[in-house]
Amino acid sequence: MMSTTVDGVRICPTTGNQYYTPIVPDSSKPVVGMHFQSIDSAFNFYKKYAKLSGFEGRKHTQSSKNGVVIRKYFVCAKEGSATSCAVDTVNDSVGADKKLNDRRRRPSKRTGCKAHIRLALTPKNTYRISHVFEEHNHSFVDEEDYHLLASSRKLTFTEEQLLSDFSEMNIGPVRAFNLMRKIRGGFDKVGVTSTDCKNFKRDINLFIGEFDVDMAVQRLMKKKQFLPNFSCEFYCDEKGALAGLFWADEEMKLNYEVFGDVMSFDATFRTNRYDLVFVPFTGIDNHHHNVTFAGSLLASETAESYKWLLQSFLKAFGVAPKVVVTDQDAATKIAIRDVFPDTRHRLCMWHIMIKVSEKVGTELSQDEVFKDDICDVVWTDALEPAQFETQWCDLMIKYNLTSNSWLSDMYNLRSDWIPAYYRHEHMSGLMRTTSRSESENHFFWSINQHKIVIS
Structure with missing residues (x-):
């Protein structure tokens, strides 16, 4: 029973697994026998091929002789499987083991994909594609989502400067990304994601480190130097x-x-x-x-x-x-x-008056008539000092508060908070608290x- 391939998708007859072959122009495909001047030029070609196909490529293992690379592999980013290590979450030891305890758990994106190409050094010191395996064990990214591939996402210097300027205006990276998206007309026109913007801000903060206070002080002192007022x-x-x-x-x-x-x-x-x-x-x-x-x-x-x-x-x-x-x-x-x-x-006045309820007892603190009476005496600036003192004493007698030590203390401080003693100070009536x-x-x-x- 033989497998069949339709539109680049092959189904294995024995396991039922699907395998995907990129459908790209022949001029963009890696072919055995192709030559490149360097490993970097070969990898750039492979990245373009990967982007057109809808997957990510990365460099893999290599063999060297006398310090010269004689064999190099480029693979799909989903090659292999995530390496896992046992972490004892009960152990609270410090040092290297502590770093393992704090490691974030992230789901693996690797699927054991076998797609790769192999480069071999030629006698003319160029690199030749000696082997190509195109089948992937996973589907590809759709064309409208190519901008989400890591190889397509990169902040330009202008965008980095824009994010930095936005940050100085208290505009965070997520809002900055949304502004760039609106200006450019869509997510795919920005060239990065909001996560990339947040990572850039994080890297800036890590770079600044413990010098942020120095930077703030220096900036203010520079303003003092160049701005006379x-x-x-x-x-x-x-x-x-x-x-x-x-x-x-x-x-x-x-x-x-x-x-x-x-x-x-x-x-x-x-x-x-x-x-x-x-x-x-x-x-x-x-x-x-x-x-x-x-x-x-x-x-x-x-x-x-x-x-x-x-x-x-x-x-x-x-x-x-x-x-x-x-x-x-x-x-x-x-x-x-x-x-x-x-x-x-x-x-x-507010800090003083808010304490009245707890200082006069439960019964008076719930008496609305008492509250109105004391507010009429305390808050008004229509009284002269002598009038205030008379009405305050009458109020203390009326509600049997002459022996209240806290109210006596506040009365002794009356010239520091009662409006009657500030009524001749210009604009003092506007600010009492x-x-x-x-x-x-x-x-x-x-x-x-x-x-x-x-x-």
Whole structure:
């Protein structure tokens, strides 16, 4: 019983296995007797033949004599079978065995394909095809999917530069690939896949390695050198690690000049990778929108680090704000007192008022009338200080809170957070809490998370 071949497909009569022979023009087929000047030129020919056929080719074994290759094999990429090694997942030993434990499990793409050609060195130092075996034990890639073959996928210098530029604009490799696909009119017109773009970004990150902080600082310092109205300051700890970074550009300084009477800063955002606290300086413009006056990164939230930060701010802007709003952090209080002695330090009202419910007991915390009464006294700026003090005392007596130690402490700090004591400070009524800074922190956090997801 003999096998028959139809359209390049042969079915073995004994096993029923299918074997595939490429259907390509004769001028592109490897034929016994063909000569090439070098192994590389022969391999280029084989790769073109493989691409036209719909499979991948790769170099295989060779034989050498006196350092000269006398025999070389080119095979289908699905030749052979994946080598496997036993990995003891129970063993947690370090070193070489640990690398085996961490190895990713990937399905093998090899099928034991026997298709190959063999080159032999001739007396004239050229290479001649001495043997050809064309049958594959797997089907080929369809013509419309040729662009997905590894031999067809390669990032050009222009595409690499484009991906790098997109990355600087917080556009990840997947979104960058989709943009290139839209511009060029289809997946097959890009020449690569989204995975290739992600691998390129990964390789760039590996190349940068531990020098990314140095690159960021150098870039900001170069801006300071060439942009006369750009400010940047940094300092390192005793180990040489970045301890503080501050920057402000021309637009930030213009905003501060117009809207800088009242400012807040809050350190609630911490990056996972570098463990640096992000501290934006935030104000409000004439449309009641947030404006950023400066940005900074700190390795620690100590009084000394905040002093350095405020000194950098004062160096960049030349004048301190009239009012600064922060939470009840002791380190910021010390820094503001020492660096901004003429600035009024205002405590965040929200951070104080959110604690009222837990400090007055369960019954009052659920009493809506009490909540309305205390808010009417605390939040309004229509009262003079003397009026506030009278109404506060009446409120404490009415609800039997005169012995509440926490409320007494907050009353002693009344000039640091009650609007009645700030009613004559220009624009102070616009900013009573650090919620503006917290929303800015959340905004920058969202950008960072979005970048991670699309990268």
